Amino acid sequence: MNKSLMTRYVLFPFILFHAMICYVLAETTNGDQYEDDNTYARAHYFVVSSPQQFPQSHNFHEMADVDWVIFHGFSGRSYDIYAIEPGSRCDIALELYDTDGCSMLLNEPVDKRGKGMPEEINFYFTRDGLYHIKIYHSDQYIYGEDTNYKIDIQSSVAPFSGSITGLITDAKTGVRLINVLVSSDKNKQCHSSNGMYQDTFYDDLVGRYLMYNLEKGTTVLSASYQNYEVFAASIEIKEVETIEKNIQLIPEFVLDLNKDNYIGLADAIYGLNRLAEHKNSDNVLDKQITLADVMTILNGMCH
Numbered sequence: 001m002n003k004s005l006m007t008r009y010v011l012f013p014f015i016l017f018h019a020m021i022c023y024v025l026a027e028t029t030n031g032d033q034y035e036d037d038n039t040y041a042r043a044h045y046f047v048v049s050s051p052q053q054f055p056q057s058h059n060f061h062e063m064a065d066v067d068w069v070i071f072h073g074f075s076g077r078s079y080d081i082y083a084i085e086p087g088s089r090c091d092i093a094l095e096l097y098d099t100d101g102c103s104m105l106l107n108e109p110v111d112k113r114g115k116g117m118p119e120e121i122n123f124y125f126t127r128d129g130l131y132h133i134k135i136y137h138s139d140q141y142i143y144g145e146d147t148n149y150k151i152d153i154q155s156s157v158a159p160f161s162g163s164i165t166g167l168i169t170d171a172k173t174g175v176r177l178i179n180v181l182v183s184s185d186k187n188k189q190c191h192s193s194n195g196m197y198q199d200t201f202y203d204d205l206v207g208r209y210l211m212y213n214l215e216k217g218t219t220v221l222s223a224s225y226q227n228y229e230v231f232a233a234s235i236e237i238k239e240v241e242t243i244e245k246n247i248q249l250i251p252e253f254v255l256d257l258n259k260d261n262y263i264g265l266a267d268a269i270y271g272l273n274r275l276a277e278h279k280n281s282d283n284v285l286d287k288q289i290t291l292a293d294v295m296t297i298l299n300g301m302c303h
């Protein structure tokens with residue numbers, strides 16, 4: 001075997017294997033995807049009772065790491081908050097806070113079990129609002145490997161009306177859009193959040209809308225915003241469930257590539273022709289036309 005073959009068949013798998021080991025180790029000691037969430041205003045939003053919302057995976061990556069999660073709780077409903085699937089070194093403590101993020105709703109933290117064991121809170125709300133969960137290790141000096149856990153929140157099985165929630169973003173830039181009017185054909189209305197809730201700014205609320213107390217059945221949901229195409233979709237509302245529907249609004253005119261005051265297939269074809277003329281260069285002369293623009297137009301037509 002010559003030297004280059006040696007490199008290919010022996011050295012390369014060896015390097016790959018070590019890279020994988022390093023990756024796995026780094027994964028367990030890096031902050032989870034919701035960091036930095038060490039204060040209640042940095043909490044991430046959990047959609048309760050949605051089939052699309054999976055338990056959120058967290059860990060304690062550094063000494064005294066604290067994780068916060070927020071969710072909408074409705075009056076007259078009971079909620080189960082679970083910290084599950086803890087790693088072998090993970091001893092979870094849970095606290096539940098009121099809508100102000102500062103007043104604890106329980107007399108003491110919930111920490112009934114030890115390492116590698118789940119914890120849970122059951123709570124009945126008498127007021128609608130945004131509630132806060134604080135999660136931390138019962139021993140602040142333990143962190144890193146095997147301190148992973150998941151958070152799940154479920155509402156009790158009693159029948160209640162459905163909700164729709166989601167993020168509203170600019171289809172071209174992905175930026176979250178605030179104060180977008182969302183309405184249903186059953187006379188419900190709401191606006192996407194500007195992030196403010198009870199005098200506190202929450203990053204993760206920006207662009208989120210929530211429409212609740214919806215009747216079972218088909219609802220036509222629409223969203224409109226200045227300088228954007230009107231969005232409309234038919235949604236099947238079920239009891240008990242929260243439907244997650246993210247809305248991507250298409251900027252008007254920006255995508256009217258052939259300038260005929262209408263966005264449609266002609267613009268997609270125009271865009272593709274221009275890209276072909278310029279050998280698929282991303283920057284077409286006076287205006288930037290990209291393949292992403294063409295995809296956005298085609299996507300918009302599919303809705």
Ligand SMILES: [Ca+2]
Nearest residue numbers: 058059060067
């Ligand atoms: Ca964490």
Ligand SMILES: [Ca+2]
Nearest residue numbers: 037038066067
């Ligand atoms: Ca944290």
Ligand SMILES: [Ca+2]
Nearest residue numbers: 091092111113
């Ligand atoms: Ca515990």
Ligand SMILES: [Ca+2]
Nearest residue numbers: 256260262267
């Ligand atoms: Ca056009």
